Amino acid sequence: MFRIIFVLDIQKGTAVHAVRGERSKYKPVTGSIICDSSAPLDIIQALTPVEIYIADLDRLQHQGDNFDLIEKISGKTRTMADIGAENMNDVEKCAKIADTVILGTETASFDLIEKAAVRFPGRINVSIDMKNWKVLTKDSNMDVEPVELVKRLNDHDIRDIIVLELTRVGTGAGIDEGFLIDITAVSSHDVIVGGGIKDMNDIEALKRIGVSGALVATAVHSGKIPAELIRTNSWKS
Numbered sequence: 001m002f003r004i005i006f007v008l009d010i011q012k013g014t015a016v017h018a019v020r021g022e023r024s025k026y027k028p029v030t031g032s033i034i035c036d037s038s039a040p041l042d043i044i045q046a047l048t049p050v051e052i053y054i055a056d057l058d059r060l061q062h063q064g065d066n067f068d069l070i071e072k073i074s075g076k077t078r079t080m081a082d083i084g085a086e087n088m089n090d091v092e093k094c095a096k097i098a099d100t101v102i103l104g105t106e107t108a109s110f111d112l113i114e115k116a117a118v119r120f121p122g123r124i125n126v127s128i129d130m131k132n133w134k135v136l137t138k139d140s141n142m143d144v145e146p147v148e149l150v151k152r153l154n155d156h157d158i159r160d161i162i163v164l165e166l167t168r169v170g171t172g173a174g175i176d177e178g179f180l181i182d183i184t185a186v187s188s189h190d191v192i193v194g195g196g197i198k199d200m201n202d203i204e205a206l207k208r209i210g211v212s213g214a215l216v217a218t219a220v221h222s223g224k225i226p227a228e229l230i231r232t233n234s235w236k237s
Contacts, residue, residue, distance in 0.1 A: 002214030004203065005080075005192065006049040006220060006230045007042050008073070010066045013055040015040045017218070018055070018169050023183035026057065027072045027232040032221035044076055053194075053215050060107070071097040073138070080125055080160075084236055089166070091116045095123065099168045104129045116154040125192075126153055127162040133179065136166070147182050154188040161189045164216070168206060170198030175202050177209055184210040199224040 009018040009026065015025040015038045028038035035046035045053070059065040061063060070081055074097055081098035084107040085091050091112070094101040102119060103113050104125065104127040117124050127137040128146055136141055143153075163183055166178075173196040184191050193206055194215030203225065206214055210230070219225040 002203070002211075003051060003192070003206045004217050004225065005053050005213055006047060006166055007053045007055070007194070007215050007217035008043070009055045009057055009217070010069065012064075012216055013066060013069060014038050015043055017221075023235055029221060033223045034221060034227060040073060041076075044073055047220075047227055047230055049077055049196070052080070053102075054079055054081045055199050056081065056083045067097050068094070072152070074098050078126075080092045082127060085112070085116075087112065088115060088119070089123075091120070098126050099123070100160065102219045104164075105135055105137040105139075105142050106150070109139040111139075113153070113158075114156060122155040122159050124158050124160055125159050125160045127164050130163075130165050133165065133176075141207055146179075147186055150183055150187045159227070160187050160192050160212070161187055162192045162194060164193075165195040169194065174198055175205060177205055180206070180211060181209050197225075200226075 009016050011026055012051040013027045017029050018026055054070055055061045056066045073079055080100035080102050081094055082102035083094050084103055085094055085103055086107050091101055100123050103116060108131040113126055128149060135142055135146055135149060142149055160175055168184055175196060190212035192213040193211050197214050197216050198219055203214060216225055220230060
């Protein structure tokens, strides 16, 4: 089953439209065909997604958090959450409010990923955060080509690998099939792709090349990807 996973970027309790990773410029979601509210719980109630990806932008920027809201959302659907975890205490906090903890290369070290995978087997997703296909990281152990990093993660008990090109987020710019073919060829984990997915043609391409799921928001709000596929969390050719 191909997973089409709805994305909620939350800032100050509001669902915002993420564009190119430029967080200071994010604005509340407007013009959505899902509902006329930018309140995350209203969107969830209207969409009723099977699975959701949540980014706590306040926590990622060390400007507070949305933990109470994430916990409420987790009571309604299956969640994976990125709170910008930097240490095991952060991982523990996230594990209490979400089903799956996302450890992004932008904030987490490889050592933390290894330890978290042991502490929470099957509940850790690793997000390979990139800008212009270069891994965003402060850890020299992860300052390598994305394909090499995927190989290094193969031996760890991780649920999914997320490949996130931030410069394409919210743009509908499409996908890079060649790059993703290389990633799926070396990964022993399911690969989920985020950033730039514009319509069902991209979904078809991802499924064809062996990707297991897609993170989508803009294309669902615009109707280019049917909301029903988020509700059923499946798509067949």
